[in-house]
Amino acid sequence: MDQSELIKKVLCEEALTAEERKAHTGNLEADPRLARSLMGWHRLRTSLRNRIPSARDFVLHALALGGHAEDLSDEEAQEVSEKWKNLDPVIQSHPGFSEVCTQIEQDREDFLECWEAEDQPSFSGVFPLRMPRMSRIAAAIAVLVVSAITVVFLLNRGDTTLQMVDADPGEYERVLLPDGSIAHLNGPATLQFEDGGSFARSVELTGNAFFDIMHTPDQFSVQTGEAVARVLGTRFGVRSMNGLTQIILESGRLEVASITKTPQSVVLVPGQMTSVAQGATTPSSPVKVSIEDQLGWTGFVFFRETPLRKAAVLLSSSRNVRVEVDPSLVNEMVTGTFAPDMTVEEILDALALTLNARVLSEAGTYHIVP
Amino acid sequence: MALSKFSPTLVKRAQDGDEAARNLLLERLGKVFKNYFQAKIGNQAVADDLVQCSLLRVHSGLAALKQPDKFKAFAMKAALFELHDYYRGRHSSKEKTYEPQMLPEKQNSSDEWSGSKFDVERALETLTPHARRILELREHGYKYREIAEILETTETAVKMQVKRAFEKMRSIFAD
Incomplete structure (x- = not known):
């Protein structure tokens, strides 16, 4: 065999085609010395390969070796500790393996760089300083002026940035807030909050939204033109329009106050509603309402010990479909909360599972049957 | 923050x-x-x-x-x-060309390399630390280009090292 060809094959075996590999193996029969050489060479390589730790062991060991023990869980640290006695001598006695450890450290640095590049403080569906619709029209006319104002505005606020998101009439927008709480906007609605630095757990709302507040020791507040609702962790709906704010609590506990100079407050328990008119010092006395009916505008579907007959009506109305219930099931009670992005099929499947029933679909109508 | x-x-x-x-x-x-x-x-x-x-x-x-x-x-x-x-x-997964079972049987039957006589350690000791580092990196899965980057040299220089290592091994194995 031509020597340069041989070397080429030895160096780049992974690049050989199946035919080339077959032909090359055939050549070995004619050259026993070459066959012995190549077999020995491969024994050597196989032996080296068999000494290489698993990817997991290698990575964990390299992280510990590189002084990044904080990256390991307790279980992983224990694992590394137990394997150290066997693994470390293998790595230290193979210069290439030690080099891999160094590379793993570099891989870690590269990953963290990619992480930092992506982990900038912005939010899904939320645009920095997104202005209300009319303001955007004005902005189109005077971009430079607005840009200058924005810069001054941001500078004056130090590290914080005003975030605004709005939903057109009939639109739904899910906003994940910096603390993990979620605002479900049902247009028309505009939500505004400051972030950057530490999120103060305070938002301002115009329009309709349902809030799912992450429970933390710090109070969360939602302010409208007329009222402020303060909570630790709960779910509630707010409608703020035309000088009137209406607040309905689904779960948890909620304090609602007016925003006048001498504010008075009321406390809501689940299923209660209060409202605050512009200029009023005291919210209206809490009254018990039907969550299913009063929070239907949120896009959520609420069932609270709701007869299946009524659940079908609510679902039909919410999702604009026709749902019929077998007479034997109409008085079955169902409880559940379904987010706006859940399909009618998903909701029906969940109900059917609870009732040990089935869902049939025929000519655009869903039937819940035993 | x-x-x-x-x-x-x-x-x-x-x-x-x-x-x-x-x-x-x-x-x-x-x-x-x-x-x-x-x-x-x-x-x-x-x-x-x-x-x-x-x-x-x-x-x-x-x-x-x-x-x-x-x-x-x-x-x-x-x-x-x-x-x-x-x-x-x-x-x-691709480098199966010279597995022992693929070689002619007449070689396997009497070949000292197919038994326990093959001394990997002795063979490795004949390599320079640099060549050994390259072979070990190669077996971990790095490409020649990547090894060259790691060792801050050229791909040609890396391949040359492997070629020399093979020729050195060849003289040992073929005897």
């Missing part, structure tokens, strides 16, 4: 079964993985595979993550495990 897109609260929500939170978390993480593997591997299809495998690893292990504030390290390890699994696998 700016609030993280991967806040412990979001991670906790995802762990607690909030599907929307989990989707959001994985969507954001997918972007990190994508940028990372594209930079590391270059090949789009391979990078996409590694992104999916890493996301699957995170998805599978998320429930067991005890400290949500360590999600960054958790994700980083998932990526590194996949990356080095990939390195290790990319040569081995």
Whole structure:
């Protein structure tokens, strides 16, 4: 065999085609010395390969070796500790393996760089300083002026940035807030909050939204033109329009106050509603309402010990479909909360599972049957 | 300090079964993985595979993550495990040309290399530390180009080292 060809094959075996590999193996029969050489060479390589730790062991060991023990869980640290006695001598006695450890450290640095590049403080569906619709029209006319104002505005606020998101009439927008709480906007609605630095757990709302507040020791507040609702962790709906704010609590506990100079407050328990008119010092006395009916505008579907007959009506109305219930099931009670992005099929499947029933679909109508 | 897109609260929500939170978390993480593997591997299809495998690893292990504030390290390890699994696998599946069972039987029957007489340690000792480092990196799965970058030399110089190592081994093995 031509020597340069041989070397080429030895160096780049992974690049050989199946035919080339077959032909090359055939050549070995004619050259026993070459066959012995190549077999020995491969024994050597196989032996080296068999000494290489698993990817997991290698990575964990390299992280510990590189002084990044904080990256390991307790279980992983224990694992590394137990394997150290066997693994470390293998790595230290193979210069290439030690080099891999160094590379793993570099891989870690590269990953963290990619992480930092992506982990900038912005939010899904939320645009920095997104202005209300009319303001955007004005902005189109005077971009430079607005840009200058924005810069001054941001500078004056130090590290914080005003975030605004709005939903057109009939639109739904899910906003994940910096603390993990979620605002479900049902247009028309505009939500505004400051972030950057530490999120103060305070938002301002115009329009309709349902809030799912992450429970933390710090109070969360939602302010409208007329009222402020303060909570630790709960779910509630707010409608703020035309000088009137209406607040309905689904779960948890909620304090609602007016925003006048001498504010008075009321406390809501689940299923209660209060409202605050512009200029009023005291919210209206809490009254018990039907969550299913009063929070239907949120896009959520609420069932609270709701007869299946009524659940079908609510679902039909919410999702604009026709749902019929077998007479034997109409008085079955169902409880559940379904987010706006859940399909009618998903909701029906969940109900059917609870009732040990089935869902049939025929000519655009869903039937819940035993 | 700016609030993280991967806040412990979001991670906790995802762990607690909030599907929307989990989707959001994985969507954001997918972007990190994508940028990372594209930079590391270059090949789009391979990078996409590694992104999916890493996301699957995170998805599978998320429930067991005890400290949500360590999600960054958790994700980083998932990526590194996949990356080095990939390195290790990319040569081995193709390099089966000279496995002993593929060689002529008449050679195997009397060949000292097929028995226990083959002394790998002795063979390795004949290599220079530099050549040995290259062979070990190669067996881990790095390409010659990558080895050249690691050792801050040229691909040609790396291949030359392997060629010399093979010729040295050849004189030992063939005798």
